[in-house]
Amino acid sequence: MANLLSLKRRIRAANNVSKTTRAMQMIATSKLKKAQDMTLAVRPYVEKLTAISQSLSDKSNKENTHKYLGHPEAIAPTLFIVISPDKGLCGGLIVALTRELIAFDSNNEKNVYMTIGKRIEGAVASLQKNVAASFKFGTTLPPYDVVFPIVNIIDDHFLNGRVGSVKILSTQFLSVFSQKPKITSVLPIEFPNDKLEKSSFALFEPSLEILLPNLLKHYLEMTIYQHLLESFASEQASRMIAMQNATDNAHEIVEDLMLEYNKGRQEKITNEILDIASPSFIQYE
Amino acid sequence: MNLTFEILTPLTTVFKDEVDEIVVPTVNGEITILPNHINLLTQVFPGELIVKKGSNIHSLAVTGGFMEVSKNRVSILADYAIKTQDIEIAKVEEAKKRAEKIMQEKTSEKDFKIAQGELLKAIIELKVAGKRRRRS
Numbered sequence: 001m002a003n004l005l006s007l008k009r010r011i012r013a014a015n016n017v018s019k020t021t022r023a024m025q026m027i028a029t030s031k032l033k034k035a036q037d038m039t040l041a042v043r044p045y046v047e048k049l050t051a052i053s054q055s056l057s058d059k060s061n062k063e064n065t066h067k068y069l070g071h072p073e074a075i076a077p078t079l080f081i082v083i084s085p086d087k088g089l090c091g092g093l094i095v096a097l098t099r100e101l102i103a104f105d106s107n108n109e110k111n112v113y114m115t116i117g118k119r120i121e122g123a124v125a126s127l128q129k130n131v132a133a134s135f136k137f138g139t140t141l142p143p144y145d146v147v148f149p150i151v152n153i154i155d156d157h158f159l160n161g162r163v164g165s166v167k168i169l170s171t172q173f174l175s176v177f178s179q180k181p182k183i184t185s186v187l188p189i190e191f192p193n194d195k196l197e198k199s200s201f202a203l204f205e206p207s208l209e210i211l212l213p214n215l216l217k218h219y220l221e222m223t224i225y226q227h228l229l230e231s232f233a234s235e236q237a238s239r240m241i242a243m244q245n246a247t248d249n250a251h252e253i254v255e256d257l258m259l260e261y262n263k264g265r266q267e268k269i270t271n272e273i274l275d276i277a278s279p280s281f282i283q284y285e
Numbered sequence: 286m287n288l289t290f291e292i293l294t295p296l297t298t299v300f301k302d303e304v305d306e307i308v309v310p311t312v313n314g315e316i317t318i319l320p321n322h323i324n325l326l327t328q329v330f331p332g333e334l335i336v337k338k339g340s341n342i343h344s345l346a347v348t349g350g351f352m353e354v355s356k357n358r359v360s361i362l363a364d365y366a367i368k369t370q371d372i373e374i375a376k377v378e379e380a381k382k383r384a385e386k387i388m389q390e391k392t393s394e395k396d397f398k399i400a401q402g403e404l405l406k407a408i409i410e411l412k413v414a415g416k417r418r419r420r421s
Binding site for chain 2: 038041042044045048049052056145203204205206210211214215218222225
């Protein structure tokens with residue numbers, strides 16, 4: 001009897017879990033749709049912007065130089081920005097990020113860190129390195145103005161020569177089923193050696209000195225924003241899949257427990273019938 | 286020899302086609318890009334952008350950005366752009382009023398800047414839409 005009661009309780013608990021995970025899955029799905037659209041829409045824009053910025057980087061040796069352009073100094077420390085979600089329950093996403101972070105840290109001794117998202121803060125703190133700033137990621141689609149404080153801190157470190165390069169670790173949104181952590185170099189803007197087509201601009205209006213700061217600032221903002229969007233879409237996709245699996249598992253458990261419960265119930269009934277029936281056999285014998 | 290022209294914004298690719306002629310408002314005034322234009326990088330000013338293809342004339346409203354001309358490929362990276370025929374005047378009027386109201390109230394610097402951007406967008410859209418209506 002006690003066994004049946006506890007089984008019943010476990011069934012109810014598993015049912016409740018499946019309801020919760022189902023709700024979380026629904027929320028993630030609805031958030032994902034918007035995030036995915038935004039992420040995919042912003043990609044061609046940023047790619048073009050990056051291409052223009054990179055094609056200008058070979059101008060850096062002439063008098064029209066800008067601090068964003070040039071080559072990274074190997075000796076100087078790196079400002080390493082890690083973007084993670086604020087909340088857990090999103091599959092292996094955070095574990096993969098942490099693994100990438102530790103691998104990077106063991107190869108590069110001198111780093112300054114900046115974290116965006118609560119979930120990675122602990123991992124970064126355990127590295128016992130300087131942390132320049134920690135931001136929250138939020139649980140909604142990041143608005144554009146979140147990039148400004150981030151860019152200010154990057155500027156503060158990079159333009160004052162405290163760091164020689166800026167890198168970002170974020171999760172790339174490959175598809176709903178696949179997200180990959182990736183390290184991208186943001187500053188300085190380097191000219192890709194494999195592309196032979198060098199800057200072909202003959203004319204700058206009004207002039208390169210005026211254009212360059214505006215363009216490069218915009219490039220930096222957009223790049224960071226794109227990483228935020230990609231991370232957000234990855235988080236939602238990852239959570240959706242994780243919660244779907246959790247719901248399925250909970251249903252499976254409910255099914256197993258139900259079978260066990262029914263078996264127990266039948267056994268109990270059989271026993272009771274036997275109890276009622278057996279004395280009468282004795283009488284008639 | 287045609288021009289390949291595209292306008293990209295962070296939200297979408299607004300326009301992408303082979304065209305004959307583009308008139309763009311830039312910081313130095315309005316300029317016209319014809320095929321075989323010298324390679325150019327410039328900043329786009331808020332205003333009306335006119336694209337000519339054969340006898341068709343398309344009009345767009347842009348609120349600033351960058352333009353790259355390179356080997357008969359013209360790309361504009363705009364903060365915001367919309368085809369003039371897609372502008373809904375009633376909606377824009379409303380957005381303009383809303384932005385003005387926010388700017389009049391004492392709000393934070395951040396809200397003020399956002400409202401300012403919205404207002405600029407609305408004013409440009411109205412201006413371009415008004416021009417287009419008179420002409421046609």
